[in-house]
Amino acid sequence: MRVSAFRARRFAVVTGVALALTVIVAPSALAYWHSAGAGSGAGTTGTLAAPTGVTASASGATVTVNWTAPTPPSGTLAGYTVIRYAGATPSNACGTDPANSATFIPAGTLTCADPSVPAGTYTYTVIAVWRSWTAESAASSTVTVTAVLKWFGDGTLGQGGVADFSAELSPTQESTGATTWNAVSSGGSNGCATRTDHTLWCWGLNTSGQLGVGGLLQASPTQITGTTWAAVGTGSSYTCATKTNGTLWCWGDNSVGELGQGNLTAQASPVQVGALTTWATVSAAAGDTCATKTDGTLWCWGNNSQGQIGIGSIVTPQKSPVQVGVATTWATVEVGDQHACATKSDGTLWCWGNNADYQVGIGNNVTPQMSPIQVGVATTWASVSAGSSHTCGTQTDGTLWCWGRNNNGQAGVGNYATRQFTPAQVGVATTWATVGAGSAFTCATRTGGGTLWCWGVNTNGQLGAGNTTQTNVPGQVGALSTWAAVGAGGLGHTCAPKADGTLWCWGQNTYGQLGDGATRATSTRVQVGAATSWTSAGSGTSHACGVLAAGTLWCWGQNNYGQLGVGSTATKYVPTQVAGTTWATVAVGTIFTCATKTDGSLWCWGYDGDGQLGIGIVAIQTSPVRVGLLNTWTQASAGAGGTCATRTDHTLWCWGLNNVGQVGIGNVVTPQGTPVQVGAAVTNWDTVTVGYSHTCATRTDHTLWCWGDNTGGQVGIGSVATPQVSPVQIGAAVWNTVGLGWLYSCATRTDGTLWCWGRNVNGQLGIGSVSPQTSPVQVGAATTWNTIAAAHAHTCATRTDSTLWCWGQNTYGQLGLGDYTQRTSPTQLSGTATRVVAGVLADQTFTLG
Known part of the structure; x- marks a missing residue:
């Protein structure tokens, strides 16, 4: 499609901004006689003056031209036409055609708007028309669109x-x-x-x-x-x-x-x-x-x-x-x-x-x-x-x-x-x-x-x-929103990038996971460094990572297993760059990290005692190590001891700890040190989310499938039968987004409703009580839920009006509400958000604005 065409669910538009630049002087105004043929008789004599004071200014892609009227030899003018010049090349702007009186700008009108002007630098002239005479003005100052x-x-x-x-x-x-x-x-x-x-x-x-x-x-x-x-x-x-x-x-x-x-x-x-x-x-x-x-x-x-x-x-x-x-x-x-x-x-x-x-x-x-x-x-x-x-x-x-x-x-x-x-x-x-x-x-x-x-x-x-x-x-079309995304994870802290590209965190800070260079906890937001181009962020138990627009990856916080990927095990209290400039996305596990690059390759580092890095069983990796040689990875999710990722052919692969069937391959053989396909006959997996010890994934038909540990009812099959070693479909509803925490799950449906199930000791299910649930239970009556993220014992979600809501445990201020009070029902935060994405496990929230 060309500029006027749209596809799928978004819209792109070219907008204009104009700046006046230099002044150029055109030749003196001229008068032209357009009649043809020969004959004799009386006629009017005189000089047709050209319009003066021609100015041109742009608003968006529309250039407005104004001028002062000349005085014709007698009677009134027939009208005006306006010419746009790109260098020496003319084109009709307003009034269309000096030879066609039906297109003239009326004599009493001394302005015109030239719409949809392409980007470039132009001058404008105005032509006055009287009978068969025309007189073209001097050029306006240049205008740049x-x-x-x-x-x-x-x-x-x-x-x-x-x-x-x-x-x-x-x-x-x-x-x-x-x-x-x-x-x-x-x-x-x-x-x-x-x-x-x-x-x-x-x-x-x-x-x-x-x-x-x-x-x-x-x-x-x-x-x-x-x-x-x-x-x-x-x-x-x-x-x-x-x-x-x-x-x-x-x-x-x-x-x-x-x-x-x-x-x-x-x-x-x-x-x-x-x-x-x-x-x-x-x-x-x-x-x-x-x-x-x-x-x-x-x-x-x-x-x-x-x-x-x-x-x-x-x-x-x-x-x-x-x-x-x-x-x-x-x-x-x-x-x-x-x-x-x-x-x-x-x-x-x-x-x-x-x-x-x-x-x-x-x-x-x-x-x-x-x-x-x-x-x-x-x-x-x-x-x-x-x-x-x-x-x-x-x-x-x-x-x-x-x-x-x-x-x-x-x-x-x-x-x-x-x-x-x-x-x-x-x-x-x-x-x-x-x-x-x-x-x-x-x-x-x-x-x-x-x-x-x-x-x-x-x-x-x-x-x-x-x-x-x-x-x-x-x-x-109205004004911009403040926030763009929110995610939950970590152990007692929250981070939120804003629309201006700055990154802010709050909550627990024992290992410097707030990235502010200190180790004190806070329930109010503190800025992470001075960067203004953060595009995504996620966190594990006590470390966090974020990607900048330039493709650089930065991590900070606890680093005892090399989970920061900076070549050492020293704790970093401020963001420290991970080598490379082509990072695309990051998935942060409890004490390990995985990330994709723009070429579709997948890299992991940190603790590997359970094979969660996908490179076999090794001790630790303090720098990124590539997972295989493929360039077809699309999305990864990292949990407590395992990792799952989808490929471009819509197959699903998991690896790591499998003691309760969380890899989803029909057994509890553990660990799985390299990627293993989940369901060889299934080629319509869409997204995957890894929790503490269970996993859920959606398919392209919007069905939801979960497996792994079910001791808290988090698989959602109406019982606590455990383990579930292969994917089990959850109901027949059409599911949209998923967030997994520690022993509980939440998901939105395509009708905008929100459902949670599993462990509920801290009210993390958002149903107004602390009663556990073994099957999905609707959260309130709202039908405008958009995205969801579940963590250790708290949950955050966005609605379609871009409002942000959190509930559950708040011991470290991870709900972002300015206090430490637990909530058992969704409570609105200030600001707005359009998407929620989980870091891993525990208790922090991420918003990307």
Whole structure:
């Protein structure tokens, strides 16, 4: 998809900031006579003066031009036109065309707004028109439009490009801080964007090579080789882009021929599509790709199961570009999940493909539509965006129209009618500029300041409004939230990074685990060092680690088993760097640590008496040691004596202490010194969480499975039968996130409810009592729980309104409530949070903001 397209659960937008720079002087004002032919007769004589005092200023991507009116020889002026100059190259800004009076700015108007101006430096002139005379003003001072790239919504795979793996409810600038972004395209879990210097940058998930660079994940924009990139379209697991020489290149997954190479071979770096040099635009989605050529023809390839290639059949896959019809007037094309839409140079709109939800916009749901079919009779379509099952487009009069699926209000028409059969106008505004349709939400910009508006589903903050409240009408994107993530673990202390990148801790500090250089406990927050770029943090029993945006890893606290990874066993009272600059995530166990790097490799260090480092049984490792040679690790979780991790093929592997079956391999043979696969026939594991002596994992179908020690009822099977040596499914509900503590478990469901079970001596289950539970019990009646983290005997969780709640043991002030009082029900903290992630075991909480 191109800049107007959205994928999955997030939104990327290029925003503008303007700065006035130097002044340049243009040639003197001139007067021109445009009439042609010969003849005789009386005529008016005189001089048409040019407009004066021309100024230009930018707000976002809109440049406002003002001027002083000239006096015509007689009568009144016909109007004005405004010209934008990029160097010596002119383009019409306002008033469109000096030769077409119907487009003039009225004579009484002395200002105009030039919307959606690309990043760059410009001057403006104003042309006064009187009869057939024109007079062009001197140039304004230069105005520079700088474009920053921001995102909001789901970022768990680094697809926000902000150097972390968390969601954002409000717009957050990507991590490089560049101000020359030109256009952006977002895929399912990855994104790419071009800059004005024609470089191309990608970020997010890279399991299929869709980023065109190495590594499994890239949490920050990473440059693709080359400096002549023109436009980019990002699909769910692949990318295509054009260069300034008109060539087309694709890379990533190719299982349905989406790379256009004539085969099904994936590519980890850009490969050229054919040898042509006439490609103009490209759009990519869920395995189907379309592109236009400079001759106005349209070509598509890839998945065609719903006729989305538009060639009159559903023969699939199409492994090479196939021409769509014979028309040579195609202007733009946008590909959705299983349908596509395109505009022609005559202003008509055409759609095709899956039409089960009326997304083709023809008034019926006959599906598939295997060839382009015109949407209505309008000839004023300006732009279009195809989402998952709905479509939106703007018209030349500035109106916005949507149709298709609307169960989440994504059509923006003020209701939740399941479907809109034909294009329906969104409100009455006539200032819409661009639009992007996502999976079940929509965002669009307006002219006159470049404001941004979103509507539809908002479960992951994809509306950027600072909350997760769904809406069926456009709402302007609001301000940033304070906190971004929270996690629980440790032994009596809490740490919380803030939105400004600083890190704060409180609670027990016997071994310097607060990282403030002291050993005194505190129930108020103290800052860890002076760094302002912390992206994640976690902790064990008495040590903690965190990753900075630059890819460096830092650890502090107790180090008697080398768990800090700094090459010694000396306790560190302040953050100390672990060698390397490509660290991605960290999982902190009780007295050991594991971390992944950006290349997908896994490394562990610290105590290994039970094989928890995955490298065989050794004493201790004071520096990181690689676990095998694979580069396919996606997520790791470290507990008291064992570790589990998932791979890119959705297999699950565990190792370490197995005395109560916590490795999940059907026995209690212990220890397991190297990774062992859990369930050889299961290849749909999603996430895994390791507790003190039990483990739980979710699958891609959102079922929940637990195993290991069950003496406290923490496995959740309705009894304390122990051990459970193989994964056991917990109920039939659809589970979302999991947090495991010492002998208890908590998890959220997809309906937003929160459930806990197991040991409850300190009220850590949050059910208003200290009674243990052997099956999941709902925590309160709220249906807005988002993420959960369980620790030694306390629990913290976030809600969809970004509020943060904690309960349970508070001996060391680990609940962050400013006291040491235990709570048996969720109690709200100040500030907000969008995600909760567990460190390990005991009693500390981590928030990432």
